[in-house]
Amino acid sequence: MVSIVSVAKAAGVSNKTVSRVINGEPHVTEDTRERVEKAIRDLGYIPNMAARQIRSSRSNTFGIITDYVSTTPYSVDIVRGIQDWANTHGKSILMANTGGLPEREAEIWKMFQSHRIDGVLYVTMYHRVVDPEAGDVSIPTVMINCRPQTSELLPSVEPDDFQGARDLTRYLLERGHRRIGYIRLNPILLGAELRLDAFRRTVKEFGLAESDLSIRLGMEGPVGAEENYVFAAATEMLQQKDRPTAIMSGNDEMAIQIYIAALTLGLRIPQDVSIVGFDDFRTVSLALKPELTTAALPYYDLGFQGAEWLNGVISEEKVRASRRVVSCKLVERTSVRAL
Amino acid sequence: MVSIVSVAKAAGVSNKTVSRVINGEPHVTEDTRERVEKAIRDLGYIPNMAARQIRSSRSNTFGIITDYVSTTPYSVDIVRGIQDWANTHGKSILMANTGGLPEREAEIWKMFQSHRIDGVLYVTMYHRVVDPEAGDVSIPTVMINCRPQTSELLPSVEPDDFQGARDLTRYLLERGHRRIGYIRLNPILLGAELRLDAFRRTVKEFGLAESDLSIRLGMEGPVGAEENYVFAAATEMLQQKDRPTAIMSGNDEMAIQIYIAALTLGLRIPQDVSIVGFDDFRTVSLALKPELTTAALPYYDLGFQGAEWLNGVISEEKVRASRRVVSCKLVERTSVRAL
DNA sequence: CATAAAAATGTCGACGTTGTCATTCGCTTG
DNA sequence: CAAGCGAATGACAACGTCGACATTTTTATG
Numbered sequence: 001m002v003s004i005v006s007v008a009k010a011a012g013v014s015n016k017t018v019s020r021v022i023n024g025e026p027h028v029t030e031d032t033r034e035r036v037e038k039a040i041r042d043l044g045y046i047p048n049m050a051a052r053q054i055r056s057s058r059s060n061t062f063g064i065i066t067d068y069v070s071t072t073p074y075s076v077d078i079v080r081g082i083q084d085w086a087n088t089h090g091k092s093i094l095m096a097n098t099g100g101l102p103e104r105e106a107e108i109w110k111m112f113q114s115h116r117i118d119g120v121l122y123v124t125m126y127h128r129v130v131d132p133e134a135g136d137v138s139i140p141t142v143m144i145n146c147r148p149q150t151s152e153l154l155p156s157v158e159p160d161d162f163q164g165a166r167d168l169t170r171y172l173l174e175r176g177h178r179r180i181g182y183i184r185l186n187p188i189l190l191g192a193e194l195r196l197d198a199f200r201r202t203v204k205e206f207g208l209a210e211s212d213l214s215i216r217l218g219m220e221g222p223v224g225a226e227e228n229y230v231f232a233a234a235t236e237m238l239q240q241k242d243r244p245t246a247i248m249s250g251n252d253e254m255a256i257q258i259y260i261a262a263l264t265l266g267l268r269i270p271q272d273v274s275i276v277g278f279d280d281f282r283t284v285s286l287a288l289k290p291e292l293t294t295a296a297l298p299y300y301d302l303g304f305q306g307a308e309w310l311n312g313v314i315s316e317e318k319v320r321a322s323r324r325v326v327s328c329k330l331v332e333r334t335s336v337r338a339l
Numbered sequence: 340m341v342s343i344v345s346v347a348k349a350a351g352v353s354n355k356t357v358s359r360v361i362n363g364e365p366h367v368t369e370d371t372r373e374r375v376e377k378a379i380r381d382l383g384y385i386p387n388m389a390a391r392q393i394r395s396s397r398s399n400t401f402g403i404i405t406d407y408v409s410t411t412p413y414s415v416d417i418v419r420g421i422q423d424w425a426n427t428h429g430k431s432i433l434m435a436n437t438g439g440l441p442e443r444e445a446e447i448w449k450m451f452q453s454h455r456i457d458g459v460l461y462v463t464m465y466h467r468v469v470d471p472e473a474g475d476v477s478i479p480t481v482m483i484n485c486r487p488q489t490s491e492l493l494p495s496v497e498p499d500d501f502q503g504a505r506d507l508t509r510y511l512l513e514r515g516h517r518r519i520g521y522i523r524l525n526p527i528l529l530g531a532e533l534r535l536d537a538f539r540r541t542v543k544e545f546g547l548a549e550s551d552l553s554i555r556l557g558m559e560g561p562v563g564a565e566e567n568y569v570f571a572a573a574t575e576m577l578q579q580k581d582r583p584t585a586i587m588s589g590n591d592e593m594a595i596q597i598y599i600a601a602l603t604l605g606l607r608i609p610q611d612v613s614i615v616g617f618d619d620f621r622t623v624s625l626a627l628k629p630e631l632t633t634a635a636l637p638y639y640d641l642g643f644q645g646a647e648w649l650n651g652v653i654s655e656e657k658v659r660a661s662r663r664v665v666s667c668k669l670v671e672r673t674s675v676r677a678l
Numbered sequence: 679c680a681t682a683a684a685a686a687t688g689t690c691g692a693c694g695t696t697g698t699c700a701t702t703c704g705c706t707t708g
Numbered sequence: 709c710a711a712g713c714g715a716a717t718g719a720c721a722a723c724g725t726c727g728a729c730a731t732t733t734t735t736a737t738g
Contacts, residue, residue, distance in 0.1 A: 001455075003694055014718045019696055027716050049453045050389035050398070051694035054723045059389070064434075068419055076415055080407055083436045087443065092450060095403075095434040097422045104426065111431060114388045116340075231628045256595060256626040263602035264628070284623070287595040289570045289603075342724055353688045358726055366686050390724035393693045 002045040010039035022047060049092075053116055061092040062310060063112040063120045065132075069100040069224040078123050078144055081303025089311065091118075100224070105132070112139065119310045122146065123303075126223060127159060127191035140313040144306040145299070147190065153321040155313065157306045161191045161278075164295035164328025165198035168248060168276050171293070171330060173206050176339030177246040177274065181214040181237045183258065185250030185278075186226055192250060195278060199248060214244050218254050230254045234261035238273065245273065245339060252277035252284040252294055259288055270337040280331050290334035298326040341384040349378035361386060388431075392455055400431040401649060402451040402459045404471075406439050417462050417483055420642025428650065430457075439563070444471070451478065458649045461485065462642075465562060466498060466530035479652040483645040484638070486529065492660040494652065496645045500530045500617075503634035503667025504537035507587060507615050510632070510669060512545050515678030516585040516613065520553040520576045522597065524589030524617075525565055531589060534617060538587060553583050557593050569593045573600035577612065584612065584678060591616035591623040591633055598627055609676040619670050629673035637665040 008015045013032060020028050021036040028036075039045075053059045064082060066075075079095075086093050094115055096108040112120060119140035122132050130146045132154070143156035172180055182199050185192035196215070203213060216233035219226045230249075234257060237244060249255040255277040259269060267273050269290055277285060280296035305326065347354045352371060359367050360375040367375075378384075392398045403421060405414075418434075425432050433454055435447040451459060458479035461471050469485045471493070482495035511519055521538050524531035535554070542552060555572035558565045569588075576583060577600060588594040594616040598608060606612050608629055616624060619635035644665065 001694095004696095005694080015694090016696075016719080017717060020717090023696085027714095029716070032716080046449060046452045048393065048455060048694050050392040050455065051723090052696075053389040054387065054393065054725090055694080055696045057723085061433075068415065076407065079434075080436060080438075083434070084438070087435070087446075092454065093434050094400075095418075095422070095432050096426070097419060099419075099423070107426075110385060113385045115431065116387060116389065228625070230626075253622050253626050256623065257628055260598060260602065260628045263599065264607075266605070268603075281622075283592050283620075284595065286567075287569075287592055289596055289599045340724095343726095344724080354724090355689080355726075356687060359687090362726085366684095368686070371686080387724050390693090391726075393695090394724080394726045396693085 001048075002043045003048070004045070006043055007036065007039045007045050010043060011036045057116070059092075059116045059118055060090060061094050061115060061117045062086060062307065063108075063115070063117040064093055064095045064123055065105065065108055065120060066095070066097045066123045066125075067100050067130075068097050068125055075123060075125050075145060075299055077299035078303035078306075081300040081305075082121060082123075082144075082307045083303075084300075085304045085307035089307075091307075091311075109139075119314045121303075121306050121310055123306075126186075126189045127161060127194075128189050140310060142306050142310040142313065144302050147323065148321075155309060155322055155324070157302050157309060157324045157326065159191070159297050159299075159302060160325040160327045161194035162198040163325075164278060164297075164330070165195035165248075166202045167328075167330045168278065168293075168295050169199050169202035170206075171332075172246045172248070172274065172276065172336065173203070173208075175274075175336060177244075178208060179212055179214070179242060179244045179246075180208075181216070181234075181244035181247040183216050183218040183230055183233050183237070183247060183249055183254060185254070186219045186221070186223070187217070188220070188223070195250065214240065218250050228257075230257040231261050234258040235265065238262055238265050238267060243273070246336065247273060247275050249275060249277045251279045252281045252288075252292060255288060255292055255294075256284060270335050274336040276336060278328075285331070285333070288335070293333045293336045294331050295328040296331050297328055301326050340387075341382045342387070343384070345382055346375065346378045346384050349382060350375045396455070398431075398455045398457055399429060400433050400454060400456045401425060401646065402447075402454070402456040403432055403434045403462055404444065404447055404459060405434070405436045405462045405464075406469075407436050407464055414462060414464055414484060414638055416638035417642035417645075420639040420644075421460060421462075421483075421646045422642075423639075424643045424646035428646075430646075430650075448478075458653045460642075460645050460649055462645075465525075465528045466500060466533075467528050479649060481645050481649040481652065483641050486662065487660075494648060494661055494663070496641050496648060496663045496665065498530070498636050498638075498641060499664040499666045500533035501537040502664075503617060503636075503669070504534035504587070505541045506667075506669045507617065507632075507634050508538050508541035509545075510671075511585045511587070511613065511615065511675065512542070512547075514613075514675060516583075517547060518551055518553070518581060518583045518585075519547075520555070520573075520583035520586040522555050522557040522569055522572050522576070522586060522588055522593060524593070525558045525560070525562070526556070527559070527562070534589065553579065557589050567596075569596040570600050573597040574604065577601055577604050577606060582612070585675065586612060586614050588614060588616045590618045591620045591627075591631060594627060594631055594633075595623060609674050613675040615675060617667075624670070624672070627674070632672045632675045633670050634667040635670050636667055640665050 004015045004018045008018045098105045123144045124146040148154040218230040219228045221227050277292045277294035280294045285292040343354045343357045346357045437444045462483045463485040470488050487493040557569040558567045560566045616631045616633035619633045624631040
């Protein structure tokens with residue numbers, strides 16, 4: 001492979017001058033620069049990042065740690081957001097997956113260190129609390145879609161589940177719904193807790209009694225091995241004497257089952273029962289008929305902002321632990337009617 | 340950061356001996372090895388991959404190029420399969436996304452070269468034909484879930500859509516179904532073509548007339564911007580005088596709409612109409628009630644086998660262009676009844 | 679014991695790039 | 709014209725590791 005030495009010889013300059021040209025350093029005449037650029041083109045020179053990393057202690061590479069244990073459609077857009085940011089800022093992405101195994105996580109940190117990555121983005125499938133091993137090392141780290149345990153001084157960027165669920169709840173209340181069912185996402189997830197909390201608070205603020213609500217557990221258990229009660233819960237809920245006029249689903253995936261339960265019972269959506277989801281996973285929210293009103297998890301933005309933030313942490317060499325939340329915008333479609 | 344020099348001094352050996360220990364080379368006494376390993380532990384030494392790459396011309400890193408233009412749940416497992424293989428074979432994964440843009444693809448190849456990656460896995464969201472720019476360079480490359488245009492000498496590993504759809508068709512025929520509807524996936528996708536072709540051939544071999552079939556287009560247009568006719572097509576098909584007793588859906592996502600169409604028309608699944616999908620995207624196939632019978636796209640295996648194959652290509656330095664297909668196993672659930 | 683071979687260890691330069699500082703060239707001012 | 713300053717370029721060693729080969733030590737054999 002072509003090195004700086006060949007380019008320098010071809011252009012009749014020193015190695016250092018070639019380096020100045022490719023790094024856009026000042027103090028290079030136009031004539032010299034053109035000669036060098038021509039030699040680079042002619043010889044097909046491509047810089048060796050490894051040599052740069054050794055000499056300059058900059059790898060310009062971010063590591064991403066993910067915890068995917070199964071098909072996980074939800075947070076792919078986080079990675080896409082990170083990659084789009086990285087692409088426009090000259091950073092490379094080294095990617096590794098723990099598969100949910102702590103031992104593998106330790107290996108990954110070590111692998112990242114061997115690559116001298118500049119920083120780490122720790123990404124989770126679901127919005128939850130985690131205990132990353134970053135505390136053992138001083139690699140700049142930003143948590144995405146997850147929250148470090150309180151003893152850790154790590155920045156995190158998370159979706160605003162509370163605001164999203166609050167807005168959905170208000171949306172239903174403003175359209176006259178008073179008897180509202182809520183089928184709850186897996187309780188081990190922070191997102192599930194925040195959404196339910198928002199639901200409860202919002203209806204309370206509105207003056208509704210808890211007895212006007214119908215709250216059921218939709219799923220529970222370890223991620224990737226959940227027990228699923230959604231269809232049964234929705235069926236039971238919709239067969240109540242005073243059945244709810246609207247159901248809030250813990251997420252869009254669960255809404256599939258709620259739709260099917262309603263239709264199977266001969267109920268029309270939204271005429272007989274309105275349904276809202278959460279996350280705007282388009283494969284589902286647009287596939288359901290009528291199309292699902294939901295709050296969109298801002299995964300792409302989480303990724304993009306996380307990468308941006310990490311870059312800031314790296315250049316400032318000062319970790320300011322704080323949490324940023326990105327709002328979950330309400331996406332109005334056709335699954336809700338006004339009473 | 341700690342280097343080999345510090346370890347060597349602490350262990351009282353040469354740099355090269357430390358190198359021998361960390362690389363598991365022979366001709367190191369047990370006593371020496373232990374001294375070195377202790378020094379490594381005490382000092383927290385982690386090898387610098389960049390220095391290794393420069394000196395030994397081995398990066399032990401694979402590049403993955405993806406073409407994700409939107410939320411794409413389907414092929415995440417490809418990446419997971421690749422990563423699991425890489426993890427157990429000491430390879431790192433550098434990941435970049437074209438977002439479907441050819442210009443970005445050229446930049447990515449260049450970035451990979453600057454990292455001196457050992458080889459490239461070219462991964463597509465959907466099973467289709469592509470024209471990667473690998474032809475311009477001699478980096479070992481394996482196509483995953485996609486097929487190079489015939490002029491390229493590149494190995495590919497693809498799902499056997501034909502076999503999967505053939506098995507599903509037989510499954511329905513064996514259960515007595517003779518009037519079968521087929522709602523077709525986006526025609527620009529190779530997978531769509533293969534599945535429909537299998538359907539047609541299998542029913543023909545079975546002796547059914549084309550007039551016993553009902554084939555509709557479900558979606559069409561550029562990936563990420565498809566027009567979607569599934570719900571309308573299913574509704575129309577199910578309102579036919581001789582409506583089909585079973586419907587084959589181009590994929591699981593489309594099956595959501597077919598389910599809803601059937602239920603909205605007051606038809607029971609599978610009593611009145613049986614439904615099968617394709618791809619076993621579990622978020623959907625398990626969420627549908629009754630659970631969907633389908634053929635599973637072997638994404639994890641595609642990834643795993645692709646990485647394995649690339650490793651072989653790299654070490655043999657000889658590209659044998661050929662196509663491997665991985666079967667799509669029929670997953671029997673409860674959406675089909677026997678007549 | 680002497681010799682040869684194998685095992686064990688060490689020396690040194692190479693890889694590609696850039697940080698640091700030295701040197702040269704060109705321009706401006708008195 | 710000379711001196712000073714800034715721009716432009718170059719020289720060289722350093723970064724961390726390992727390939728290639730040299731040297732030393734140990735073991736086996738006659």
